[in-house]
Amino acid sequence: MTSRYKTISLKAVTAPAIGIVLNAPPVLIASDHSVDYACDRCGTTLLHAEEDQVHGVLIRCTQCGTYNSPDAV
DSSP states (O other), rough: OSSSSHHHEEEEEEOSSSEEEESSOOEEEEESSSSEEETTTTEEEEEOOOTTOOOOOEEEEEEOOOOSSEEEE
């Protein structure tokens, strides 16, 4: 499915020893969005949010297992 929103690739990071990790999909929704954030490795949409809205969490892609950071974008 093609999105009508801008897509930004998240930054793949090393699996954390501690911290908050969210799993997606299902897609995480931070707000009515203008941006789709995608897994850096496989391109799966993981997050719908406004630009620069989400910080301080890692998102593990359930499709490929990659840990992604919105802070490193």
